[in-house]
Amino acid sequence: MKEDNKVVSKGNQKDERIKKISFFRSLLSRPEFGALSGAILVFIFFGFIAGKSGMFSALGIVNFLEVSAQLGIIAVAACLLMIGGEFDLSVGSMIGFAGICIAIPVTIWGWPVWLAIVFAFSVAVCVGYVNGVLVITTKLPSFVVTLAMLFILRGLAISLTRLITGRTQIYIDRTVVEADPLAWLFGGKVLVGFFQWLADQGIIAARQDGIPLADGIPMSILWWIVLVVISTVLLVRTKFGNWIFAVGGFQKGAYNVGVPVNRVKIILFIFTACSATLFAIIQVLSSASADTLRGSLKEFEAIIASVIGGTLLTGGYGSTIGSAFGALIFGTVQLGIFYTGIDTDWFKVFLGVMVLIAVIFNNFLRRKATGEK
Amino acid sequence: MDKKKVRDVNDNSDMELDKVSRFFGTVIALKDITFEVFRGKITCLLGDNGAGKSTLIKILSGVHKPSEGDMLINGEKVILDSPRSALDQGIATVYQDLALVPLMSIGRNFFMGREPVKKIWPFRFYNKDFANRVAKEEMAKIGINIRSAEQAVGTLSGGERQSLAIARAIYFAKNILIFDEPTAALGVKQSGIVLKLIKHAKEKNLGVVFITHNSYHAYEVGDYFYILNRGRTVGNYTRKDMNREKLFNLMAGSKMAS
Numbered sequence: 001m002k003e004d005n006k007v008v009s010k011g012n013q014k015d016e017r018i019k020k021i022s023f024f025r026s027l028l029s030r031p032e033f034g035a036l037s038g039a040i041l042v043f044i045f046f047g048f049i050a051g052k053s054g055m056f057s058a059l060g061i062v063n064f065l066e067v068s069a070q071l072g073i074i075a076v077a078a079c080l081l082m083i084g085g086e087f088d089l090s091v092g093s094m095i096g097f098a099g100i101c102i103a104i105p106v107t108i109w110g111w112p113v114w115l116a117i118v119f120a121f122s123v124a125v126c127v128g129y130v131n132g133v134l135v136i137t138t139k140l141p142s143f144v145v146t147l148a149m150l151f152i153l154r155g156l157a158i159s160l161t162r163l164i165t166g167r168t169q170i171y172i173d174r175t176v177v178e179a180d181p182l183a184w185l186f187g188g189k190v191l192v193g194f195f196q197w198l199a200d201q202g203i204i205a206a207r208q209d210g211i212p213l214a215d216g217i218p219m220s221i222l223w224w225i226v227l228v229v230i231s232t233v234l235l236v237r238t239k240f241g242n243w244i245f246a247v248g249g250f251q252k253g254a255y256n257v258g259v260p261v262n263r264v265k266i267i268l269f270i271f272t273a274c275s276a277t278l279f280a281i282i283q284v285l286s287s288a289s290a291d292t293l294r295g296s297l298k299e300f301e302a303i304i305a306s307v308i309g310g311t312l313l314t315g316g317y318g319s320t321i322g323s324a325f326g327a328l329i330f331g332t333v334q335l336g337i338f339y340t341g342i343d344t345d346w347f348k349v350f351l352g353v354m355v356l357i358a359v360i361f362n363n364f365l366r367r368k369a370t371g372e373k
Numbered sequence: 374m375d376k377k378k379v380r381d382v383n384d385n386s387d388m389e390l391d392k393v394s395r396f397f398g399t400v401i402a403l404k405d406i407t408f409e410v411f412r413g414k415i416t417c418l419l420g421d422n423g424a425g426k427s428t429l430i431k432i433l434s435g436v437h438k439p440s441e442g443d444m445l446i447n448g449e450k451v452i453l454d455s456p457r458s459a460l461d462q463g464i465a466t467v468y469q470d471l472a473l474v475p476l477m478s479i480g481r482n483f484f485m486g487r488e489p490v491k492k493i494w495p496f497r498f499y500n501k502d503f504a505n506r507v508a509k510e511e512m513a514k515i516g517i518n519i520r521s522a523e524q525a526v527g528t529l530s531g532g533e534r535q536s537l538a539i540a541r542a543i544y545f546a547k548n549i550l551i552f553d554e555p556t557a558a559l560g561v562k563q564s565g566i567v568l569k570l571i572k573h574a575k576e577k578n579l580g581v582v583f584i585t586h587n588s589y590h591a592y593e594v595g596d597y598f599y600i601l602n603r604g605r606t607v608g609n610y611t612r613k614d615m616n617r618e619k620l621f622n623l624m625a626g627s628k629m630a631s
Contacts, residue, residue: 237498239488246474246485253472256436257541258457258486316476366476 031310032322039325046336055339058204058214068331069224076227077275078302079323081268085248085315086142088272093153095295098280103170103290114182124277128270157292168292187285189216220282231320249316308358387412387580393442402428403604410580417591418584420601434466435459463547471538475527483508511540551582588624
């Protein structure tokens, strides 16, 4: 309590009307509070239930972090877009489409991997741009416009792939991927030496030939952390971040005081498509294969992670740190259930309940923030 | 009726609409409107519902572009293609819906669209401390002492929100300040405060445009009076050749005419 007083009186003169806000209360009013406490609960739960099953071994941790990270990457973008007041349901299809945008050039046309990556991102920019322009010009809910794009992209992915290769799955030669100068940035692993050292010291488990079971940190985890940090700085510390909140909170008002609403929305749609492409590139390069059906339902998982993370479905409020905790809960439970030996079908039940709790909790917080009764 | 330009001898036009029309499809919202705003004077724009007041305001504040006619600022022709370019010309508006985002803080709302930045090479960050300090100071200048610029606008009372919107517009208006029906939803006491703020803006040597359908409010502060009806100028008067009854009758007359 004393600490709080100091902070208040340092900035400007103390106002007798400022109620002292305890640390706990100010924490409670943060959007990511729910997801943070949820994540802690999930870890305590699985710590007790699955603590001895290897879930919290180096390999187990890397595994559930990797699942969380891949979802987290698209959740960051979906979260920004939701704060900006729009949805993108084409994220999942974009993952499948971006996957073949890499695999076909590399395997059929003989492009180098790095060029295919550049190509895939260019396609993503176009798709995001089209999404944004359609939403702006038609003034239809983005829910409907991107639902159409969901089918268009998935259909294109399947039919183009079948037309060109005669199949719907494409395998890439692993040596081609490994030789590429840019591929490691997406499909590689870092701290390989450190993990080897840990294994040599006997700190983490290794195979009989001395190679550790967990042989490094996948790049996806790094991408996730970098994106969360950048997007958080963007949201709370830049002009553009203020515009995102403004556009999602009250679009007409924002436009009337000079916020370039259309530009903000188009950039957010482009970023969302690019995040789906990043997800696809990571998957394609680490598995050396592309499947036209990849990414199904990911759009909903990204929205769920954001909602669990405290972002309002109605826009104008939220945090990408929250979406990261949402994705972490998602990944931990998805793999944790497997370790506990509970039938994995229960995961969906859990997910549904989580979403319900999160939405009710968020709604309560929003009413407190806006002073609504 | 009198459609000529009228002005007091010493007044120079700050902004001028020259024969402006605006059509929405086949609907003629405004036709051949000539309208002038003078620095340091309050120009009242009166008219009944549907007279075209809102359309005219949207043209002045850059929301709509005129279908015909020119807009001049300090004698030079300008084209405003968005509220952003209007603000760049020093034209700020207090909108009827206030254009505030309830979920955002007072400081963020105050600088929405015109955020101050702090350069830390190679980045440009939103200068939160500056925004919060200025928002608090500017609110205090018009008599509202807020607790903290960090609090969400949603937690403010209606009067405080109105004051925030006005303080913001006064801060950013360099040439013209437009009030779009600021007293429409207010009680007697609050209306009095807003009228005082309108006069305050006039003293800052801004060209003030005051839209209302309340002839008493208009007469209390106005220097010039434009009366619109059905998208056309019905009359345009200086304070000298206007009195309370005449204004009231003109308003009532324009009602009958419709």
